[in-house]
Amino acid sequence: MRPLKLRVQGFGSYLESQEIQFDDVELFAITGPTGAGKSTLLDAITFALYRETPRAGAKGHDSLRHPAAEQAKVELEFSLPEPTGSIQAWRVVRVIGKENQGRLEYLERGEWRVHPASEKVSTLNNQVLALLGGMDFSTFTRSILLPQGQFDLFLRGVPRERRELLMKLYGLERLRDMRERVGEHLKEAREKLGRLEGELQGLGEAEESRLEAMRDEIRQLEAEEIRLTREAERAQGALTEAEKRHEKFGELEGLRRRRRTWEGQQEEMGRLRERLERADQAERVWPQVEGVEVARKEAEAAQGDLARRQEGLERLRGEVEGLRGRCDPAALEAAKSELARLPVLEAMETRLTRYGGSLSLSRPDPLPFDEDRLETLREAERRWGELKKLEAQLARLEGELAQEQSRLEERQAEKTRLEADLERLKEEGQEAAKLHAQAKAALEQAQQKAGVLAHRHLLRAGEACPLCEQTVTVLPPPRELPDLERLGLELARAEQRLQELRNAFQEKRGSLKVLAQSLPEEQERLLAPLRERERLADELRQLRSGLFGSPEALADERIRMLAGLAEEIRQATGGEGVGRFKVGLQKRVAELQAAQERLAEAEARLVEAERQLAAQGQVLQERQRALGRLETSLASLLSETGFDGLEAVRAARLSAAERQALQQRRQEHEREGVLIAEGLRRLERELEGLKPVDEATVRLQREALETLRRQARAAHGRAEGLKADLKRAEDQLRRRRELEAQQAGLVREVDVWERLERDLRGDRFQDFLLERYQSGLLQRASELMNELSQGRYAFRLEDSEYAVEDRWTESVRTVRTLSGGESFLASLSLALSLSEHLSKGRMGALFLDEGFGTLDAETLEQVAGVLEALPTRGRLVGVVTHVEALAERLPARLRVEKSPAGSRLRWSDD
Numbered sequence: 001m002r003p004l005k006l007r008v009q010g011f012g013s014y015l016e017s018q019e020i021q022f023d024d025v026e027l028f029a030i031t032g033p034t035g036a037g038k039s040t041l042l043d044a045i046t047f048a049l050y051r052e053t054p055r056a057g058a059k060g061h062d063s064l065r066h067p068a069a070e071q072a073k074v075e076l077e078f079s080l081p082e083p084t085g086s087i088q089a090w091r092v093v094r095v096i097g098k099e100n101q102g103r104l105e106y107l108e109r110g111e112w113r114v115h116p117a118s119e120k121v122s123t124l125n126n127q128v129l130a131l132l133g134g135m136d137f138s139t140f141t142r143s144i145l146l147p148q149g150q151f152d153l154f155l156r157g158v159p160r161e162r163r164e165l166l167m168k169l170y171g172l173e174r175l176r177d178m179r180e181r182v183g184e185h186l187k188e189a190r191e192k193l194g195r196l197e198g199e200l201q202g203l204g205e206a207e208e209s210r211l212e213a214m215r216d217e218i219r220q221l222e223a224e225e226i227r228l229t230r231e232a233e234r235a236q237g238a239l240t241e242a243e244k245r246h247e248k249f250g251e252l253e254g255l256r257r258r259r260r261t262w263e264g265q266q267e268e269m270g271r272l273r274e275r276l277e278r279a280d281q282a283e284r285v286w287p288q289v290e291g292v293e294v295a296r297k298e299a300e301a302a303q304g305d306l307a308r309r310q311e312g313l314e315r316l317r318g319e320v321e322g323l324r325g326r327c328d329p330a331a332l333e334a335a336k337s338e339l340a341r342l343p344v345l346e347a348m349e350t351r352l353t354r355y356g357g358s359l360s361l362s363r364p365d366p367l368p369f370d371e372d373r374l375e376t377l378r379e380a381e382r383r384w385g386e387l388k389k390l391e392a393q394l395a396r397l398e399g400e401l402a403q404e405q406s407r408l409e410e411r412q413a414e415k416t417r418l419e420a421d422l423e424r425l426k427e428e429g430q431e432a433a434k435l436h437a438q439a440k441a442a443l444e445q446a447q448q449k450a451g452v453l454a455h456r457h458l459l460r461a462g463e464a465c466p467l468c469e470q471t472v473t474v475l476p477p478p479r480e481l482p483d484l485e486r487l488g489l490e491l492a493r494a495e496q497r498l499q500e501l502r503n504a505f506q507e508k509r510g511s512l513k514v515l516a517q518s519l520p521e522e523q524e525r526l527l528a529p530l531r532e533r534e535r536l537a538d539e540l541r542q543l544r545s546g547l548f549g550s551p552e553a554l555a556d557e558r559i560r561m562l563a564g565l566a567e568e569i570r571q572a573t574g575g576e577g578v579g580r581f582k583v584g585l586q587k588r589v590a591e592l593q594a595a596q597e598r599l600a601e602a603e604a605r606l607v608e609a610e611r612q613l614a615a616q617g618q619v620l621q622e623r624q625r626a627l628g629r630l631e632t633s634l635a636s637l638l639s640e641t642g643f644d645g646l647e648a649v650r651a652a653r654l655s656a657a658e659r660q661a662l663q664q665r666r667q668e669h670e671r672e673g674v675l676i677a678e679g680l681r682r683l684e685r686e687l688e689g690l691k692p693v694d695e696a697t698v699r700l701q702r703e704a705l706e707t708l709r710r711q712a713r714a715a716h717g718r719a720e721g722l723k724a725d726l727k728r729a730e731d732q733l734r735r736r737r738e739l740e741a742q743q744a745g746l747v748r749e750v751d752v753w754e755r756l757e758r759d760l761r762g763d764r765f766q767d768f769l770l771e772r773y774q775s776g777l778l779q780r781a782s783e784l785m786n787e788l789s790q791g792r793y794a795f796r797l798e799d800s801e802y803a804v805e806d807r808w809t810e811s812v813r814t815v816r817t818l819s820g821g822e823s824f825l826a827s828l829s830l831a832l833s834l835s836e837h838l839s840k841g842r843m844g845a846l847f848l849d850e851g852f853g854t855l856d857a858e859t860l861e862q863v864a865g866v867l868e869a870l871p872t873r874g875r876l877v878g879v880v881t882h883v884e885a886l887a888e889r890l891p892a893r894l895r896v897e898k899s900p901a902g903s904r905l906r907w908s909d910d
Helices: 038-050 121-131 137-143 159-170 174-202 208-264 266-326 329-340 342-354 371-454 484-525 527-545 551-573 578-641 646-652 656-686 695-759 764-788 820-838 857-868 884-889
Strands: 002-009 018-021 027-031 072-081 087-096 101-108 111-114 793-798 801-806 811-814 845-849 876-880 892-897 904-908
Touching (some): 027 884, 038 087, 038 137, 038 892, 266 646, 266 656, 342 551, 342 578, 371 484, 484 527, 551 578, 764 793, 764 857, 820 845
Parallel strands (some): 027 876, 845 876
Antiparallel strands (some): 002 018, 002 072, 072 087, 087 101, 101 111, 793 801
């Protein structure tokens, strides 16, 4: 696991969002003043991975949130090697707020996708733990991230705990899982071997000798089947010949019976010939019968038509008489004269409507209509109307002018108020600036004091001060640290108050500027309505000079004149409107003209009906004469053919289907006689001299054939059954040989798993590997410790305890006897060695938090040299320190800067 990017917001001392890119650095220092938030960055890493920090633990999350933040958020991007050799980027996000949230994301084709484990916190934590190879929080903080105050836990730890830690780091706990899997494989192999041996016992009869005996029996059955099949074929030939002879003798007897039946049908065939001859005579007479019936129907139809025409003629005469009574030529001429006067009435009605009158208008004292006078009256009324509109428009304009002048006065008063507010805000802002400067000075003074007091524990009487490098003669008395948080909040409130006043001042000043710019424009806009008022007043004076009378008198005279015109129109139309009068008049003219036209048409139809009636009388007489002639001819023909009358002719007739059926019956009878005679001659010729075969003989031959076939099928069935048994036996023999081969392989497999199970039993293999890994770890740690201690110390492993070999005193002693500075060097050597070992696997990071302040200048120089020469191999190594001399020696530095608005981060190369 190698961190790529860390983003924090509202976390610890970081109020605003801060982001660190790690992808282009390997070895770097994290520096900054005390309390700035250096260790908070390491807390953020462990919180992102484990939701736990070395200082707050797993439950004190609220203490990690900045006091001024609603929520704290940490995002950590890191990379992990995949089994395929590729590198996969991951991002874990943790949020502390009203609802603690978290999610895990992975980078796919340039886009971040949410992992399904993000649904629950527990599944998310388990997934991250799996990505880290099962390394828990405790292991991580003892090997990868060494927090402040816990730097030497791995060095001074209990051997059992250190053993468990190394097993997790090197992945040796997987050997336990391997031992369980080996046991499962051994159990499975033994079960397979048992099942295979059971199956082999069931295949004990699969022998080659048994298979050969079955093959001999199959060959004998196949030969027996061939013999029986040949005998059955010969029996089939004899049976076929007997069946044919039996069938022909049966056919001969059948034809003789058919001939006797045919001869008995000769009398019936004679009657059928007579029926057909009588039908032919009826067909010869029938056209004459049909002609008489058609002539009779035509004469009856002509008689009915003549009666209907007589009735129609009488109705038409009555219709003509009625139309003559309704026709009035004088009334038609009078209506046409009135219709000619309609254009005059329409013009009068048009003028009445144009001048605003209606046909219903009536006055007791109407005046004669004078169109010129009426136009003069209308013009005078129009001028009176314009006068009233101008007066209303002038009154509305006066009201608008009064409103505009009032609003202009209000805007001028608002300008005066804004000028007074600006003066007040200016005085309050000056006072707030003074308070802000005082709060800032107090905070800076307290920070300096707190910085000095924070280094008091480093002072030693008679030694040089680490800050000013002067000899300390007397230790300053302990004092209480200033309340920096309270002073910071006071400064923030003062700064907020000052900013609020500045914002209010800017807002008021902007409003005043806008108002000062708009007032002249509003005063200019007021001039246009004033000029409009003067123009309207001039128009009113000019309009009043040309008026006469009053609006009421003018309207009364106009209405009396229109009432006279309406009265004239009503007298001409009988009180109706001209349009309605016109429609009625046109309708009356049309009705009179239509009556006259219908009379002429009815008289013409009467003449035509009288002519048709006379012609129909002549037709009736002609058809009656033709009917008489046809009846005389038919009577003569019936007497000649011997028919008693029309019914006898009709009864003798046959339909086409009946005639065809009788003729077909007669022809079939004749053909059947011919066929019977020919068949008898043929069979008597074929069977001459042969002995008849009865049914019993045929049945015996058929039974003998069936017996032979049944024996052949039985032989075939036994042979096929033996073939199937042979196939199963061959498959069983082949399966037995396969199982014997598998049995040999399983025996070897069980032997291998048993040997592995014995080797992994207990912890001997784990202890062997752990000893090898720990030997390499201590060898590299001894090389680093030797360099840091100027060749004095090297690591030894004594009864699972860590010890150091002191070459100066030529003794071996426990690590607990080392001084504080020596313990730090030993822990640093172990940490660097362990980090190099782990960088060969999934872990690609190491973080060291403090401890360098306990070293003297010479040792610090050696540590810096070791760190500079450290082979990072792509690892990320971060050192948290406030010792500037060490930070300057590292290739990159991450500066943490304190601020009332929260700490900030930046990379520095100076």
